[in-house]
Amino acid sequence: MNAPRTRVQRRPVHGVLLLDKPLGLSSNDALQKAKWLLRAEKAGHTGTLDPLATGVLPLCFGAATKFSQLQLDADKTYEAVARLGVKTSTGDAEGEVIAERPVQFTAAQLAEVARRFTGRIQQVPPMHSALKKDGRALYEYARQGIEIERAPRDVEIFKLEVAEVQAPGSFRAIKIIVTCSKGTYIRTLGEDIGEALGCGAHLTSLRRIATGGFDVSQCVTLAALEAMDEAERLDCLQPVASLLADHTRVTLDADNAGRFLSGLRRRGAWPDTAQVAVYGQQPEALLGTAHVTAGELIPGRLLSPPEIQQILESKL
Known part of the structure; x- marks a missing residue:
């Protein structure tokens, strides 16, 4: 039992x-x-x-x-390794091999491909992704052998490093280090780089090394x-x-902090700011987010009084 x-x-x-x-x-x-x-x-x-x-x-x-x-x-930064010359159904090592081609390129061609994929680019989302169509994830259709038409999406590659690396076994591979906007598919990027090199590719490893x-x-x-x-x-x-590290900080006295927490706008000599982290003065505590327009501090997402109290007590 x-x-x-x-x-x-x-x-x-x-x-x-x-x-x-x-x-x-x-x-x-x-x-x-x-x-x-x-x-x-x-x-x-x-x-x-x-x-x-x-x-x-x-x-x-x-x-x-x-x-x-x-x-x-x-924005996010990834480190990936892509095997060249082999294309799979999923764009990674889990999929079935669907095409094999010889690998032939120069260092100059690799550098040119890296330059071409830096900046604003378009990607077609992969079928093996969580993107939804009619309430179902694309990978559900893919598992049934159904191909859904996907519109290209704009993403931005802020920084891209591509270099050939020594891979285990006899195959050739590249290491990709990329800093990109949200919504970027690294498997797709690896596949597209492989196509640009004329040999195809699929990811054998993927690691996110930084985010926000x-x-x-x-x-x-x-x-x-x-x-x-x-x-x-x-x-x-x-x-x-720590989630608001890039926000402008505004500190309110006890009276204004209480009114702000009740959802009321506050007036002050603040410049227009899109992202503000608002704190109470005594005790010092995060109250929530806001933005400033024409001298008005306009509440965004607010912590509740019990949450603020629990956070303060956890510091004791």
Whole structure:
């Protein structure tokens, strides 16, 4: 007879866990595991990483979930290796080989291809993606052998480094390091670079090394998190305000802070600003986000008084 399952006593947890997502685990599975380890009441991730991808996955807990969209919209940096001369059905090593071609290019041609794919480019989203059509993910159609027409999408490649590397085995490969806008498909980029070189390609590895001001050196693995006690796990959390590092800071006195938290606009000598992080003065605490237009501080996403109190108590 199986032993009864222990029920986890959930609690309010507020902050951001920078997880180094392991290979083979979905982003949601990684989130649920971390949520269980922290015994958190509320959690969400900031955009999925493929199970075959590793690297930076910011997980938001409690009040931080209110600002997760900022990470969804953030620029990201990836490191990938693509095998040349072999095209697969999925654009990565999981798919079936659908074409093989000889690999012949010069260093000058490789440099030209890198230049061509830097800046604003168009991508056709892959069939093996979570993009939805009529309420279903494209990969669901792909698994049934159904090809859906996809319109090209504009993305921006801010920085692109491409170099041939020594790969295990006899095949030729390139390493791609790319900083890009949201919505960029790195598998598609690898395939498109392979086509531009005239040989085709597919990704054999993919790692996200930075996103929205966070990088992989700040991350913790699930294995390390499991080995910690509860206090150590909580110490791994970045503060909620770390999601607003690029926002202009505005501090309000107690009277104006209370009115702001109730959703009222405040007037002041502030310049027009699109992204503002608003703090209370005494005690110093994050209240939420806002923007300033014509001297008015206009509330955006606000923390609730209980959330603010819980965050303050967690610092004691």
